[in-house]
Amino acid sequence: MEQKITDIVMHMAHSHQQLARIMDVERHITVRMAHIVHELPDEDPDFEGVEGLIESVSSINKSIISYLNSIGDLEESMSENLTHVMTELKGSEEE
Numbered sequence: 001m002e003q004k005i006t007d008i009v010m011h012m013a014h015s016h017q018q019l020a021r022i023m024d025v026e027r028h029i030t031v032r033m034a035h036i037v038h039e040l041p042d043e044d045p046d047f048e049g050v051e052g053l054i055e056s057v058s059s060i061n062k063s064i065i066s067y068l069n070s071i072g073d074l075e076e077s078m079s080e081n082l083t084h085v086m087t088e089l090k091g092s093e094e095e
Contacts, residue, residue, distance in 0.1 A: 008085065016074070
């Protein structure tokens with residue numbers, strides 16, 4: 001039984017590593033977009049009019065929100081998986 005739990009924990013750890021790798025890539029994209037926004041001129045920008053500017057800002061905000069949601073989903077997934085593992089370990093100790 002302990003070997004099965006160990007295998008499950010190893011698979012979960014690998015899964016979490018892959019999720020963290022994906023989120024790291026998303027973070028780099030979001031940071032790069034933030035750098036681009038920071039480099040935009042403060043006065044009289046011409047982004048195909050106001051509509052172009054609004055679309056650019058909207059796109060960046062969506063990326064940031066997506067990244068933060070990914071972090072929240074990862075935390076929720078990790079806590080849920082850890083809850084199952086702890087329940088199994090507690091059950092194994094009682095046997």
